[in-house]
Amino acid sequence: MSRLLQEAALAGEDVAWLKEYRGRGRERFAAQGIPSAKTEAWKYTKPNMFLQNDLVYQQVVDEVRNRPELPFETYKISFVNGIFAPQLSNLPPKIEILPMIEAAMFYPEAQALIGKLTDTTKHPFAALNDAYFNEGCYIRLEANTALDKPIALMYHTTQEARGGMMHLHNLIVLESGAKAELIEQHSYEGEVKLNYFANIVNEIRLETKAQLQHYKYQNEAFKAVHIALNVVNVKSGGIYKSFCLQKGADLARNETQVVLSEPEAEAQVNAAYMMNGWATLDTTTDIEHTCEKTFSSQLVKGVVGGQAKGVFQGKIHIAPLAAKTQGYQQHRALLLSDEAEVDVKPELEIFADDVKCSHGAACGQLDAEQLFYMRSRGIGEEEAKAMLIDAYLDEVIAKVDNEKVSEWIKSLLKM
Amino acid sequence: MITPLLEIEDLYAGVAGKEIIKGFNLTINEGEVHAIMGPNGAGKSTLSNVLCGKQGYQVTSGAVRFKGKDLLKMSIEERAREGLFLSMQAPVEIAGVSITPFLKHAVNAVRAHQGKPELDTMEFIKQLREEGRKLNLDADMLKRSVNVGFSGGEMKRLETLQMRMLQPVMAILDEADSGLDIDAMRLVAQGVNSCRSEKNSMLIITHYQRLLNYIVPDFVHIYANGRIVKTGNKDLAEELERSGYAAFVKESK
Numbered sequence: 030m031s032r033l034l035q036e037a038a039l040a041g042e043d044v045a046w047l048k049e050y051r052g053r054g055r056e057r058f059a060a061q062g063i064p065s066a067k068t069e070a071w072k073y074t075k076p077n078m079f080l081q082n083d084l085v086y087q088q089v090v091d092e093v094r095n096r097p098e099l100p101f102e103t104y105k106i107s108f109v110n111g112i113f114a115p116q117l118s119n120l121p122p123k124i125e126i127l128p129m130i131e132a133a134m135f136y137p138e139a140q141a142l143i144g145k146l147t148d149t150t151k152h153p154f155a156a157l158n159d160a161y162f163n164e165g166c167y168i169r170l171e172a173n174t175a176l177d178k179p180i181a182l183m184y185h186t187t188q189e190a191r192g193g194m195m196h197l198h199n200l201i202v203l204e205s206g207a208k209a210e211l212i213e214q215h216s217y218e219g220e221v222k223l224n225y226f227a228n229i230v231n232e233i234r235l236e237t238k239a240q241l242q243h244y245k246y247q248n249e250a251f252k253a254v255h256i257a258l259n260v261v262n263v264k265s266g267g268i269y270k271s272f273c274l275q276k277g278a279d280l281a282r283n284e285t286q287v288v289l290s291e292p293e294a295e296a297q298v299n300a301a302y303m304m305n306g307w308a309t310l311d312t313t314t315d316i317e318h319t320c321e322k323t324f325s326s327q328l329v330k331g332v333v334g335g336q337a338k339g340v341f342q343g344k345i346h347i348a349p350l351a352a353k354t355q356g357y358q359q360h361r362a363l364l365l366s367d368e369a370e371v372d373v374k375p376e377l378e379i380f381a382d383d384v385k386c387s388h389g390a391a392c393g394q395l396d397a398e399q400l401f402y403m404r405s406r407g408i409g410e411e412e413a414k415a416m417l418i419d420a421y422l423d424e425v426i427a428k429v430d431n432e433k434v435s436e437w438i439k440s441l442l443k444m
Numbered sequence: 445m446i447t448p449l450l451e452i453e454d455l456y457a458g459v460a461g462k463e464i465i466k467g468f469n470l471t472i473n474e475g476e477v478h479a480i481m482g483p484n485g486a487g488k489s490t491l492s493n494v495l496c497g498k499q500g501y502q503v504t505s506g507a508v509r510f511k512g513k514d515l516l517k518m519s520i521e522e523r524a525r526e527g528l529f530l531s532m533q534a535p536v537e538i539a540g541v542s543i544t545p546f547l548k549h550a551v552n553a554v555r556a557h558q559g560k561p562e563l564d565t566m567e568f569i570k571q572l573r574e575e576g577r578k579l580n581l582d583a584d585m586l587k588r589s590v591n592v593g594f595s596g597g598e599m600k601r602l603e604t605l606q607m608r609m610l611q612p613v614m615a616i617l618d619e620a621d622s623g624l625d626i627d628a629m630r631l632v633a634q635g636v637n638s639c640r641s642e643k644n645s646m647l648i649i650t651h652y653q654r655l656l657n658y659i660v661p662d663f664v665h666i667y668a669n670g671r672i673v674k675t676g677n678k679d680l681a682e683e684l685e686r687s688g689y690a691a692f693v694k695e696s697k
Contacts, residue, residue: 397499399536402538404519404524407525408546408550410520417538417540420539
């Protein structure tokens with residue numbers, strides 16, 4: 030039995046299905062264990078090399094002293110050390126938002142959906158997440174509703190949570206024609222070397238013509254491990270559009286699995302990552318076109334310095350029936366040092382005729398001619414590099430539709 | 445009183461292990477305009493690159509003083525901040541970096557070095573637009589990425605605009621006329637001439653005499669085989685235009 034499976038006092042142990050659900054998570058995690066270089070889906074990322082400390086499942090309630098706030102108005106759902114913090118939250122009116130455990134225990138329609146999109150036999154951390162199923166939230170927008178402001182999920186970790194692990198599970202349902210913007214921020218306060226493990230599963234369901242813009246900023250502490258799985262199902266005419274900026278953590282993986290399950294479903298999965306030091310930042314995508322006339326595009330750009338490592342694994346699967354489908358994927362990385370590393374694994378599985386698909390991957394360095402030109406005008410070397418890095422990432426940040434969000438993201442691009 | 449601004453003394457330098465500049469001597473005093481003319485492949489661009497500190501170029505011996513200081517010890521940006529400017533022969537495109545913020549950073553970096561306060565954005569933009577107008581570069585063009593999609597002539601006008609904004613004391617113009625039609629050349633020459641003063645100096649590196657009709661030099665040097673082989677006034681440029689380089693190149697061997 031892995032040391033990550035510990036006794037935990039979780040609410041709802043007397044509810045039969047919950048107990049069973051968690052038990053199944055424990056079993057499945059135990060069967061898979063912490064993945065290593067031998068596990069194909071994790072061979073570059075090697076979580077076993079990072080999850081070596083004695084992490085303890087704990088629920089540490091703490092005050093927030095210093096949390097970075099967003100520079101524009103949003104609704105807020107706050108978690109501190111993985112625990113819902115109502116005093117720091119500001120929920121939109123008329124929208125169904127509940128702590129996950131409450132939704133699981135008292136809302137049969139939520140209960141019916143929990144865990145249904147995720148195959149925990151193939152994802153050890155999703156299984157582990159189920160084993161500790163308790164925290165997170167349930168968000169549901171009724172048909173044809175829209176919000177006047179984005180909803181921000183603010184995850185914040187304090188010093189008190191040192192050596193701890195947290196497992197959060199969110200279920201987000203947009204009924205037909207509903208529209209929303211979701212922003213995730215992962216931050217910490219205090220010592221930069223804080224170690225903890227954040228394990229997050231988002232299950233997202235977009236019904237007919239529903240649209241979700243999903244933005245994420247991952248800036249965990251330098252000794253943290255952050256594993257996130259976004260599982261998304263998009264129905265006819267629905268659009269899932271995401272942008273993720275990863276900067277922090279010792280090891281982080283942002284994995285997005287999208288199933289385009291009905292005609293004219295669309296997904297745009299874009300991401301940027303930048304790091305120095307020793308971090309490993311992983312962006313993994315799996316887009317399944319199961320139906321005809323579906324569309325997906327991905328653009329991922331990274332900037333890697335020091336001895337850091339970027340990982341991109343991108344899969345596009347086009348099922349035999351998915352004719353007239355388009356799937357595009359691009360990954361590019363800028364290596365700032367000789368010891369920086371990027372591992373790329375694009376996979377295209379095309380079983381249908383009459384589809385448009387492309388993928389590309391490229392790694393490069395800062396252009397010496399450009400640097401010389403800028404410096405010859407009096408701009409200092411470091412500043413010139415920063416300007417070139419900004420320019421490099423500009424292409425992917427331009428994919429962010431909300432101007433306030435893209436301005437915010439631009440302000441975060443300091444190495 | 446004559447004050448030397450740039451003094452190059454018995455300079456030997458090269459690139460990729462190949463010696464190109466061999467015993468180069470030149471002194472440029474405040475307020476003087478010098479032209480260096482030479483055949484293709486004589487190493488004219490090597491000279492400008494060495495003076496601006498481009499990586500990959502090695503100085504094997506000799507000295508270069510700028511305002512009395514050792515120029516070769518300065519970083520690329522320090523040289524610029526001290527007032528050295530190179531108008532490049534083939535400026536590089538920088539996609540994603542727009543001209544306006546780029547030049548604002550540059551101008552303020554130079555000002556900070558000289559102990560002057562930063563220009564505020566409005567003031568800077570006003571100045572930039574005014575200078576741009578004189579060079580026929582409109583406000584829309586100044587929003588574009590540096591040199592991206594610019595024609596040869598537009599690039600040279602942009603180089604001249606940068607020179608106007610940065611107000612260098614020593615400007616090196618490397619083939620500032622290549623790719624210019626006669627109207628564009630007049631604009632560039634006007635911009636360059638307006639930077640001339642009793643204190644400011646210029647070094648014009650060119651293959652053809654044409655530009656020197658518009659920017660009239662005080663001295664003309666013929667450069668061949670890595671050093672100056674003959675010095676004269678503007679008449680020398682005209683003589684060169686008539687007779688070609690061959691005689692001078694042969695003489696220097």
